[in-house]
Amino acid sequence: AQKVTQAQTEISVVEKEDVTLDCVYETRDTTYYLFWYKQPPSGELVFLIRRNSFDEQNEISGRYSWNFQKSTSSFNFTITASQVVDSAVYFCALGGYQKVTFGIGTKLQVIP
Amino acid sequence: GAVVSQHPSWVICKSGTSVKIECRSLDFQATTMFWYRQFPKQSLMLMATSNEGSKATYEQGVEKDKFLINHASLTLSTLTVTSAHPEDSSFYICSAGTGAYSNQPQHFGDGTRLSIL
Numbered sequence: 001a002q003k004v005t006q007a008q009t010e011i012s013v014v015e016k017e018d019v020t021l022d023c024v025y026e027t028r029d030t031t032y033y034l035f036w037y038k039q040p041p042s043g044e045l046v047f048l049i050r051r052n053s054f055d056e057q058n059e060i061s062g063r064y065s066w067n068f069q070k071s072t073s074s075f076n077f078t079i080t081a082s083q084v085v086d087s088a089v090y091f092c093a094l095g096g097y098q099k100v101t102f103g104i105g106t107k108l109q110v111i112p
Numbered sequence: 113g114a115v116v117s118q119h120p121s122w123v124i125c126k127s128g129t130s131v132k133i134e135c136r137s138l139d140f141q142a143t144t145m146f147w148y149r150q151f152p153k154q155s156l157m158l159m160a161t162s163n164e165g166s167k168a169t170y171e172q173g174v175e176k177d178k179f180l181i182n183h184a185s186l187t188l189s190t191l192t193v194t195s196a197h198p199e200d201s202s203f204y205i206c207s208a209g210t211g212a213y214s215n216q217p218q219h220f221g222d223g224t225r226l227s228i229l
Contacts, residue, residue: 033216045156045205045220091155100146100217102155 002027004094004103012109013082021077021106023092029053034068034075035093035100045091051075082110115139118206118221126229127198133191133224135206141186142208146217147179150203159204162189196228 003026013019025034036048049059051068059066063080079086087110092103115138123131135145143164148156160181162168168181178200180192193200204224207217 035218037220042222043203043205043225044222045207047218047220050216050218095216099158099161102157104155 002029002032002094002096002099002101004092004101006092006103006106008106009104010107010109012111014111015084016081018078018080019082019108019110021079021090021092021108023075023077023103025073025075025092025094027094027096029096031096033095033100035091035095036066036075036077037091037093037102038088039091039105040088048077079108082108084110084112086110116142116206116208116219116221118224120224121222122225122227124227124229125196128195129228131193131196131226133193133204133206133226135189135191135208135221137187137208137219140208140210142189142210143186144208144215145183145189146207147181147189147191148205148207148217150205150223152203156205159191193226196226198228201226201228 005024032053034051038046038048049066056068065078067076089105089107091105093100117136117138119134145162147159149159150156158171159174160168160170162181162183164183164186170176183189205220207220209216209218
């Protein structure tokens with residue numbers, strides 16, 4: 001069975017602070033994918049990143065960075081110099097062929 | 113980038129009404145589309161996977177006679193909530209993948225908020 005744990009249900013930071021959102025996953029598959037999505041208050045889901053299980057290279061995209069560590073089954077997401085527009089619910093997800101399991105989400109509030 | 117359009121964005125209707133939600137891939141062909149349901153402050157729960165030209169695959173616990181899914185073309189999938197009741201009120205969102213990841217829910221529609229009175 002697949003499982004995604006986002007232990008932080010809500011986080012509040014002051015603007016310009018860095019923040020890391022944790023994601024721990026469980027799977028028996030040797031090939032799998034990891035995702036991060038952003039859901040702002042308006043409700044739509046925005047795809048941020050997909051990582052396959054064979055690629056542990058960390059990735060940076062602007063203020064966003066992701067740390068994938070298979071040894072600890074973690075795929076953490078860091079926002080550097082947070083902005084108010086980053087306020088949203090962030091979902092980590094795990095998928096194999098077709099089926100994707102979402103974590104419960106972490107609500108991030110960035111305070112001006 | 114790939115765009116998924118979902119319509120309507122908000123529906124309010126009386127109990128017993130059937131409601132159809134459309135999900136369209138605007139600039140790509142989607143052989144597979146995914147339908148999710150999200151309750152307030154909760155995660156997305158996969159309801160079913162729809163494949164163009166074949167029957168949808170429903171997740172355990174999802175009533176296929178209640179939630180009818182049709183994927184008649186490569187750009188359109190529909191979810192019909194039949195004889196809707198207040199407990200069906202939720203946020204429904206569809207998704208599709210493109211290219212090499214056509215079997216993954218990469219791009220999402222904006223969702224449909226369904227309120228049954």
